[in-house]
Amino acid sequence: MHLYDPRRDGEAIRLSECRVAREAVEPPRSNCFSIYWIAAGAGEFWADAARHAFAGPALLFFKPYQYLRVAADAAMDAAVIQFHANFLCVETFHAESGCAGELFNDVYSAPVVQLGRGVGREVAGVVKRMQWEFVARPLAFEEMLLAQLKALLIVATRQKVQHGGGCGVDGRGARHPALEPLRKLIDEHFSRLHSPAEYARLLHMTPKALGRVVREQLGKSLTELIRERILTHAKWQLLHTLKPVKEVAREVGFSDELYFSRLFKKATGYSPTFFREFETEIRGGSNLSMLSRPAPIRAGKGLADNSGK
Numbered sequence: 299m300h301l302y303d304p305r306r307d308g309e310a311i312r313l314s315e316c317r318v319a320r321e322a323v324e325p326p327r328s329n330c331f332s333i334y335w336i337a338a339g340a341g342e343f344w345a346d347a348a349r350h351a352f353a354g355p356a357l358l359f360f361k362p363y364q365y366l367r368v369a370a371d372a373a374m375d376a377a378v379i380q381f382h383a384n385f386l387c388v389e390t391f392h393a394e395s396g397c398a399g400e401l402f403n404d405v406y407s408a409p410v411v412q413l414g415r416g417v418g419r420e421v422a423g424v425v426k427r428m429q430w431e432f433v434a435r436p437l438a439f440e441e442m443l444l445a446q447l448k449a450l451l452i453v454a455t456r457q458k459v460q461h462g463g464g465c466g467v468d469g470r471g472a473r474h475p476a477l478e479p480l481r482k483l484i485d486e487h488f489s490r491l492h493s494p495a496e497y498a499r500l501l502h503m504t505p506k507a508l509g510r511v512v513r514e515q516l517g518k519s520l521t522e523l524i525r526e527r528i529l530t531h532a533k534w535q536l537l538h539t540l541k542p543v544k545e546v547a548r549e550v551g552f553s554d555e556l557y558f559s560r561l562f563k564k565a566t567g568y569s570p571t572f573f574r575e576f577e578t579e580i581r582g583g584s585n586l587s588m589l590s591r592p593a594p595i596r597a598g599k600g601l602a603d604n605s606g607k
Contacts, residue, residue: 299567300326302382304580310385311443313432316376322369327567329577330380331388331402333450334358334368335425337377337418341370343410346526346565348518350408355418357454359401359409363566363573377425379447384581386447389538400455405526406481408517411454412461424450474511476501488527489551494520529565532558536574537585543570 302308316325316334318341325332336354343350344367345360352358354374360366368376383389388402401409413421428446431439483491483500491497497520498505505520512520528550535546547558562570578585 299328301329301576302380302384302580304384311379311381311432311440311447313429314378314380316368316378317373318368318370318376319373320369320371322367324365324367325378327363327365328380329362330382331362331386332360332364332366333379334360335377335379335421336374337422339370339372339374341368341374343368345409346518347522348408348516350410350517352410353412355413355415355421357411357413357421357450359411359454361402363568365567377429379425379428379450381447382580383577383585386444387584400458401451403530405523405530406477406516407458411458413457417453417457421450421453424453474515476503476508476511477515480508480512484524484527488524488531489549492524492528492551494524497524525561525565529562532562532570533566533573536570537577540586543574546570 302310304310312330316323318339322344334357336352336356336358338354340351340353343352343358344365346365358368362382401411424446428443428450431442431446436442479501480497483497487496494509495505498508501508509520512518512523516523518526532546532550535541535549536543539546541549543559544555547553547555550558552558552561559570562568562573566573568576
């Protein structure tokens with residue numbers, strides 16, 4: 299686990315390259331948002347338990363503390379941009395442009411944006427400029443990096459919205475008609491309905507049929523989808539409120555705080571208490587000034603240290 303920590307001279311944004319080959323690589327988990335730029339080539343990646351395909355030019359988006367594996371059909375280099383909320387608060391940026399929900403927090407679509415050649419060249423130029431700024435560090439380079447990062451996120455969001463939210467395992471398949479009502483049901487009932495069979499019943503489908511749709515379209519099981527929605531809400535409450543962990547657990551339908559904590563640690567690598575205390579400390583408490591509300595997830599087709607684990 300590589301945790302950004304400004305108290306140890308960690309940088310809130312960093313650019314690097316990752317060599318990807320047939321044998322899957324597992325980058326260390328990070329508390330930063332991560333963007334992988336794939337200029338060319340094809341392969342697949344796993345974001346937590348979800349499996350997706352990609353074909354360059356493409357951008358892959360990953361949340362903080364997320365488990366990741368990437369494999370390619372042939373060896374290639376991916377440019378990697380990682381930034382913490384201290385550099386760009388995507389929750390705030392979401393309110394401005396919708397990027398947090400579309401790119402990082404939308405559990406109902408694949409976290410990959412396929413790009414056409416023209417947009418691919420545009421993105422390649424932005425990434426190259428960011429890499430130069432990060433290495434050369436001229437006057438006001440951080441301000442330039444921030445401006446370029448915002449531009450990159452907006453371009454990616456426009457592409458994802460234009461092409462129907464990137465549904466399908468490879469981001470190109472047609473969206474199954476059951477997904478939108480399923481999304482609405484999960485958003486409404488995730489705090490009390492945790493069983494795939496309950497959602498299948500509400501949609502008048504068999505659990506097997508609904509599970510197949512979710513697997514084919516989103517690359518994950520229905521159980522994983524429900525759990526991801528639960529954890530998205532729990533992370534938001536832990537980061538932006540002072541509610542006790544026990545209360546957050548009850549809010550998402552778990553009467554057993556220890557069971558919730560084990561689930562949370564399995565998903566993030568850390569306990570809910572460490573997650574809250576560490577992130578709040580390195581953010582200087584600025585996250586607690588935000589209003590308590592559900593995590594920003596797209597509403598429709600529009601717009602370190604290992605202690606305390």
